[in-house]
Amino acid sequence: MAPSCNHNQNRVQNGHQLPQEVVVVVVPFPAHGHLNQLLHFSRLISSYNIPVHYVTTTTHSRQVNFRVHGFKSTNNIHFHEFSTPVSNSPPINPNSITKYPSHLQLASQISTNLRKPVANILDSLSHKNRRIIIIYDSLMGSVVQDYLDIPNAEAYTFHSVSAFTIFMYVWENMGRPFAIDTDMIKDLPSNEGCFSPEFEKFVKSEHEYSKFSSGKIYNTSRVFEGPFLDYLSKEQINKGKKQWALGPFNPVSISGSIQPRHKSLTWLDKQGPKSVIFVSFGTTTSFSDEQIKEIAIGLEQSQQKFIWVLRDADKENVFSKDFTKKIELPKGFEERVKENGLVVRDWAPQLEILAHTSTGGFLSHCGWNSCMESISMGVPLVAWPMHSDQPRNTVLITKILKVGSVIKDWARRDELVKSSKIEKVVRILMASEEGEEIRKRAEELSFGVKKAVGEGGVTKDEFDSFIAHITRGI
Structure with a gap:
């Protein structure tokens, strides 16, 4: 939103600055x-x-x-x-x-x-x-x-x-x-x-x-x-x-990337339009080793291109030097998927990733920040709510706005999500007519939001x- 008026300029009188x-x-x-x-x-x-x-x-x-x-x-x-x-x-x-x-x-x-x-x-x-x-x-x-x-x-x-x-x-x-x-x-x-x-x-x-x-x-x-x-x-x-x-x-809209560019953006530059699903669960989610394994297998078997931000939830002090155990992936996973996928273990520029022309979907916890950024950029969501407002945001995104699908219903929140379910939902969004319809609605909504600002x-x-x-x- 560009400024339309020039409110509140500093005033000077008799050489003295007056209060704002x-x-x-x-x-x-x-x-x-x-x-x-x-x-x-x-x-x-x-x-x-x-x-x-x-x-x-x-x-x-x-x-x-x-x-x-x-x-x-x-x-x-x-x-x-x-x-x-x-x-x-x-x-x-x-x-x-x-x-x-x-x-x-x-x-x-x-x-x-x-x-x-x-x-x-x-x-x-x-x-x-x-x-x-x-x-x-x-x-x-x-x-x-x-x-x-x-x-x-x-x-x-x-x-x-x-x-x-x-x-x-x-x-x-x-x-x-x-x-x-x-x-x-x-x-x-x-x-x-x-x-x-x-x-x-x-x-x-x-x-x-x-x-x-x-x-x-x-x-x-x-x-x-x-x-x-x-x-x-x-x-x-x-x-x-x-x-x-x-x-x-x-x-x-993103008019120019912050330099130096993050490796995820450089990787996206080499991919086709709308071909990559971005996988990120925000700053307050941590998964068990068992669930991480299922996500990895599901992404690999989907045969879709992906960027996966794999990191623990924020600590109270994100700059703390406390020891953090490296999150383990199935043996040989990163080598096997290197042509199709990128695993990011540090902070990733989510807004810029969503704005990139190669990003075609977002597997997300449905925090409101992520929802707003995804809607702004016209990227449909796969919703996996974890806590707080996320289960109801999921209803808004998938049932009311119809710009996403659900991977895990809140009533079954205590269950492990199997790799077969992850593979199926990712494929539907990224490689089916149903997914394309969802993507069109997301793009139309994005157009309306951009026009509104x-x-x-x-x-x-x-x-x-x-x-x-x-x-x-x-």
């Missing part, structure tokens, strides 16, 4: 899927010449900047980095039946240590600016609560999940206060097994703070989630607050209206 008119403070939850979305959002806001201050821990600031892809510079964003007490997170257990990443539970404890530093930043900025806008992750409400004591501050809650998922969560919790299309809930998976009890309690306590915010922001598009945004805007749910659908936050598009207009709102009267 408006400044935005962004406070993400310290987990990659949240950090990444709000960094992309910060870039979009700053393109309107509005200063953005991004506040997180030292480790997580380093992490999100190291992994940023899709744009080349964050120089116009001010990073505030704070150290937090060192804590011993439990080890990753790839053999756990429940895939919720309990080893990252301490992220919620880390965030509580940010309350005082954030309050100090808000207080300082409030004296230098006519208005201070706080955009905070819905899991960081307690951290920013002191803005209520600042007369020229207002806050907006950012929801990091789909409008469909957040609507179903709220609607069910409210006792289903109005009727909706029954087709939407016919195959709706339960929330059982999605979260740990501790995290559920944490979410509820943080969401209490949202009642004080001035509005809600979603990383989604009216192009494909219009009905659910309309439901969320109903008085029973929204209580008269403003809401904006401003996504995708990530760039919808362009000049005169519904998303561009909504973003302009958000900027006009936070700069009103100035």
Whole structure:
């Protein structure tokens, strides 16, 4: 989204710099899927010449900047980095039946240590600016609560999940206060097994703070989630607050790769159009050795080209030098598939891989970041949900939008997925008429999203209206 106006330029009078008119403070939850979305959002806001201050821990600031892809510079964003007490997170257990990443539970404890530093930043900025806008992750409400004591501050809650998922969560919790299309809930998976009890309690306590915010922001598009945004805007749910659908936050096209190019992109350059399936399960998934073996055999027997990002879930500190056991593959696997496949064991530039013309499918956990990036780039998904919002994102992607298929139903989440199932689903997506139909729908949806963020598009207009709102009267 290109800036359409020149809000908030620095003013100079009698040789002295006057205060900024408006400044935005962004406070993400310290987990990659949240950090990444709000960094992309910060870039979009700053393109309107509005200063953005991004506040997180030292480790997580380093992490999100190291992994940023899709744009080349964050120089116009001010990073505030704070150290937090060192804590011993439990080890990753790839053999756990429940895939919720309990080893990252301490992220919620880390965030509580940010309350005082954030309050100090808000207080300082409030004296230098006519208005201070706080955009905070819905899991960081307690951290920013002191803005209520600042007369020229207002806050907006950012929801990091789909409008469909957040609507179903709220609607069910409210006792289903109005009727909706029954087709939407016919195959709706339960929330059982999605979260740990501790995290559920944490979410509820943080969401209490949202009642004080001035509005809600979603990383989604009216192009494909219009009905659910309309439901969320109903008085029973929204209580008269403003809401904006401003996504995708990530760039919808890649104008030039970050140098040096990652080896996966160089490998993709040599492949045919739409011929490669990208296999990646995000930053919070670890598999058992047995499941990894089945994935490997399934990919090999499918005889389809693939890039497989094979790495453990993120530790609390992704830069920790703790020993990490190399994930073992079946003997001779990489040698046998070297003509067809590439195994990547480090961080991979997912957005750039999805944007590449050789990528024709995405075997994914269906985290919302991955869904939005895949939709943006017109790449259909094979959904394998693990936890959190992923089972319901899967319903949105496969049953409602019909731009993907399911490899593992949530009701059978405790079962091993056999290589024969993986082979079958990969072949259907990559080498069948059914797969081609899914791909066409994904490409059409991508076209609609790209049109929406362009000049005169519904998303561009909504973003302009958000900027006009936070700069009103100035």
